[in-house]
Amino acid sequence: MADKKIIRKSSLGELFKKIRSDGKRILAPVDRGGKILFEYVDSPGSIAPDYIQTTLSAKDTLLPRCEEMLRFRTEQKSVYLEESLNRPEPTLIFGVRPCDARSIAVLNAVYLINYTDDIYRQKIDTTTIVGVSCAKCDEYCFCTSVGGSPGDTAGSDMLLTQMDNDIYLAEILTDKGKAIAALAPELFAEGGDVDKNKHCADVPVRFDVKDLSKRLPGVFEDPVWIAQSLRCIGCGTCSYVCPACTCFDIQDETDGNRGVRLRCWDSCGFAQFTLHTSGHNPREVQSQRWRQRIMHKFSYQPDQLDVIGCVGCGRCSRTCPVDMNILQHITDILEVH
Amino acid sequence: MEEKSLYQPYLMRIAANIDETPDVKTFRLEFVKEDEGKSFSFKAGQFGEYSVFGEGESTFCIASSPTRSGYIECTFRKMGRVTKSLASREVGDIIGFRGPYGNIFPLDDWKGKSLLFVTGGIALPPLRCVIWNALDLRNNFKDITVVYGARTVRDLVYKHELEEWGKRGDVKLITTVDPGGETVEWKGEVGFVPTVLEKASPSSADTVALLCGPPIMIKLTLPILTKLGFSQDKIFTTLENRMKCGIGKCGRCNVGKYFVCKDGPVFTFAQVSQLPPEY
Numbered sequence: 001m002a003d004k005k006i007i008r009k010s011s012l013g014e015l016f017k018k019i020r021s022d023g024k025r026i027l028a029p030v031d032r033g034g035k036i037l038f039e040y041v042d043s044p045g046s047i048a049p050d051y052i053q054t055t056l057s058a059k060d061t062l063l064p065r066c067e068e069m070l071r072f073r074t075e076q077k078s079v080y081l082e083e084s085l086n087r088p089e090p091t092l093i094f095g096v097r098p099c100d101a102r103s104i105a106v107l108n109a110v111y112l113i114n115y116t117d118d119i120y121r122q123k124i125d126t127t128t129i130v131g132v133s134c135a136k137c138d139e140y141c142f143c144t145s146v147g148g149s150p151g152d153t154a155g156s157d158m159l160l161t162q163m164d165n166d167i168y169l170a171e172i173l174t175d176k177g178k179a180i181a182a183l184a185p186e187l188f189a190e191g192g193d194v195d196k197n198k199h200c201a202d203v204p205v206r207f208d209v210k211d212l213s214k215r216l217p218g219v220f221e222d223p224v225w226i227a228q229s230l231r232c233i234g235c236g237t238c239s240y241v242c243p244a245c246t247c248f249d250i251q252d253e254t255d256g257n258r259g260v261r262l263r264c265w266d267s268c269g270f271a272q273f274t275l276h277t278s279g280h281n282p283r284e285v286q287s288q289r290w291r292q293r294i295m296h297k298f299s300y301q302p303d304q305l306d307v308i309g310c311v312g313c314g315r316c317s318r319t320c321p322v323d324m325n326i327l328q329h330i331t332d333i334l335e336v337h
Numbered sequence: 338m339e340e341k342s343l344y345q346p347y348l349m350r351i352a353a354n355i356d357e358t359p360d361v362k363t364f365r366l367e368f369v370k371e372d373e374g375k376s377f378s379f380k381a382g383q384f385g386e387y388s389v390f391g392e393g394e395s396t397f398c399i400a401s402s403p404t405r406s407g408y409i410e411c412t413f414r415k416m417g418r419v420t421k422s423l424a425s426r427e428v429g430d431i432i433g434f435r436g437p438y439g440n441i442f443p444l445d446d447w448k449g450k451s452l453l454f455v456t457g458g459i460a461l462p463p464l465r466c467v468i469w470n471a472l473d474l475r476n477n478f479k480d481i482t483v484v485y486g487a488r489t490v491r492d493l494v495y496k497h498e499l500e501e502w503g504k505r506g507d508v509k510l511i512t513t514v515d516p517g518g519e520t521v522e523w524k525g526e527v528g529f530v531p532t533v534l535e536k537a538s539p540s541s542a543d544t545v546a547l548l549c550g551p552p553i554m555i556k557l558t559l560p561i562l563t564k565l566g567f568s569q570d571k572i573f574t575t576l577e578n579r580m581k582c583g584i585g586k587c588g589r590c591n592v593g594k595y596f597v598c599k600d601g602p603v604f605t606f607a608q609v610s611q612l613p614p615e616y
Contacts, residue, residue: 069342069344070342070344070346072390072391074391077429077430077431079348079390079431079432079433081345081348110586111586114584114585114599115343115584115585115586116343117343118343119342119343220593220613246586246588247587247589248581248582248586248587249581249587250344250393250394250581251393252388252390252391252393254391259390259391261344261388261393261394263344266581266587266588266589268589273589274578274579274589274590275579276577276578277417277420277579278416282578282592282614282615282616283615288615292591295593296588296591300591303594
């Protein structure tokens with residue numbers, strides 16, 4: 001059971017100071033010309049006052065767009081591996097929406113199961129997530145269809161739900177959450193025994209995800225994928241804004257005789273993703289690549305890793321330049337007989 | 338010894354550099370750090386990520402046998418950025434290797450059985466590993482038959498080893514080249530692998546078949562193996578897809594729900610027949 005307390009919004013400034021003196025940098029949503037982006041802040045005064053969803057998720061704190069995997073130096077016939085400069089910095093991410101917090105389970109499944117990815121492990125170990133429940137949603141939101149909810153605690157170390165103008169319910173969920181509360185116990189008061197649900201948005205359930213997972217293998221050869229992806233331009237935006245997309249490319253970059261091996265975000269929407277050197281491509285047309293995106297998230301990952309690779313944040317639909325809408329497409333897939 | 342990061346390669350020194358064909362090379366690689374070489378082990382069928390520092394990584398099987406310790410060998414064709422750069426390396430140069438990755442050919446399960454290898458062109462390397470492994474444990478197996486073809490005599494890889502196998506009394510080796518690919522001195526067969534296999538008609542009794550080759554060869558050879566009495570679960574192959582990480586994380590080599598890197602690369606045709614055509 002989570003420890004439930006209340007904290008005043010006006011106390012957040014004091015809490016942020018304590019977190020900063022504890023050596024953690026704080027990432028929080030900031031309004032940049034209408035785009036809500038995670039940036040480093042020192043005080044809650046910089047936080048965007050009102051937003052439904054951050055424009056981008058905070059995924060790149062745990063899985064940067066481009067990050068160093070190793071560092072090397074070459075000298076004539078010799079190669080020396082050097083100490084990597086990619087070291088995690090203790091970070092607290094404030095204002096993560098419950099859908100995005102939920103995506104950490106997907107990242108953990110991919111990066112920690114089977115082979116443990118130590119680069120990711122170090123980042124997740126030093127990151128604290130303070131979620132903030134959603135009081136509002138839009139037509140793109142569908143967290144409740146994929147197992148989440150606007151007040152879902154999964155993935156957060158502490159979840160705040162705004163009860164009125166100055167009061168947050170603070171659910172202290174993990175040891176990392178407890179450690180934050182312990183920095184300023186005087187700011188966390190009793191009185192948390194309240195019903196948060198009436199303060200959370202009402203996100204209707206739009207489809208049955210178990211039914212979808214069950215039916216997907218059967219529609220693999222259906223022309224529905226072709227119809228849906230005819231307009232897809234393969235830009236990869238859906239992957240880049242997705243908090244649960246984890247695929248990457250590995251590239252070397254050099255400067256003189258020094259170099260780094262980088263891991264960079266990649267997308268199953270790109271033709272090059274699967275292109276063999278011979279020119280053969282197992283997913284040579286866009287419909288096969290679109291099918292891979294849906295199959296991976298809703299069939300393969302549930303089957304192999306016991307997670308749904310989608311958290312219903314709606315970003316892919318909000319940002320798609322050709323207005324592909326994942327909710328509409330899933331609904332249509334479910335109508336294939 | 339310090340725990341190695343997941344993506345940190347072993348540093349390997351090129352100990353031998355063999356031109357197999359005009360565009361195919363074999364490297365013998367020795368561990369720069371002796372203790373790493375001593376603790377390294379792998380099994381037939383596994384692969385790795387080979388890298389030229391500054392150019393990137395490329396995926397090939399380990400072409401040498403696990404019975405030969407202290408080194409590994411890889412055979413590759415000059416094709417892309419990494420393999421072209423690799424091909425320009427010389428004996429003594431250092432390259433990277435991560436691995437071993439992937440599943441294995443279940444040789445332990447095949448004790449007492451006969452082995453039939455059917456392969457073409459540059460698909461011999463993954464089977465060469467198994468062939469030497471079986472030859473080094475020769476008493477564990479009954480008949481060993483190798484049917485190997487290439488477009489021309491020039492395109493046959495491991496020419497010296499083919500000669501050696503041909504001389505051994507305990508291997509039946511049939512080599513062939515495509516019609517028109519023969520030379521005046523050529524003593525092997527002339528014809529495509531499926532035709533030559535059908536003519537040789539090896540027994541399927543208590544035999545496991547290993548089939549690796551270009552897609553067209555596989556397509557035409559499978560019906561012949563079936564006709565010879567091999568059921569699909571007795572025919573093994575390796576799948577290849579573009580890979581980056583080699584450990585099921587980078588997300589691109591999947592065939593349906595299986596990653597070739599993690600769940601393969603070794604599959605039986607009984608398994609392959611259940612997979613969507615994404616390879």
